[in-house]
Amino acid sequence: MIGKLNHVAIVVPDLEQASAVYRDTLGATVSNPQDLPDHGVTTVFVELPNTKIELLHPLGENSPIAKFLEKNTSGGMHHVCYEVEDIIAARDHLKAQGARVLGNGEPRTGAHGKPVLFLHPKDFCGTLVEIEEV
Numbered sequence: 759m760i761g762k763l764n765h766v767a768i769v770v771p772d773l774e775q776a777s778a779v780y781r782d783t784l785g786a787t788v789s790n791p792q793d794l795p796d797h798g799v800t801t802v803f804v805e806l807p808n809t810k811i812e813l814l815h816p817l818g819e820n821s822p823i824a825k826f827l828e829k830n831t832s833g834g835m836h837h838v839c840y841e842v843e844d845i846i847a848a849r850d851h852l853k854a855q856g857a858r859v860l861g862n863g864e865p866r867t868g869a870h871g872k873p874v875l876f877l878h879p880k881d882f883c884g885t886l887v888e889i890e891e892v
């Protein structure tokens with residue numbers, strides 16, 4: 759069912775420093791920071807030949823990643839995102855398999871303007887999983 763790895767998201771305490779690590783130390787192509795107020799994050803996209811890394815930093819008071827950063831003060835891997843062709847079909851399949859879909863179960867518009875859902879980390883080897891319809 760899942761297709762390509764769309765991105766790996768890493769929460770960072772300092773976006774400028776994290777951007778420098780990916781740009782200067784690792785030699786990757788790194789975007790400027792983008793504020794996504796609807797998602798409560800500021801993101802930097804790192805373009806790799808086969809996928810993307812998203813560096814995330816909390817934006818605003820109700821950021822969904824604020825607690826993660828409190829627990830992981832030096833940052834850490836937050837989620838992986840897999841592509842699916844049909845997010846509703848994917849959701850229904852996952853639910854039928856006993857997986858827990860977070861939120862109200864209805865897809866939201868993700869950081870790339872496409873429908874996304876998040877899946878409970880306890881059902882996926884301890885890793886928060888995002889699925890994105892492409």
Ligand code: CO
Pocket residue numbers: 765767812837839869888
């Ligand atoms: Co994501």
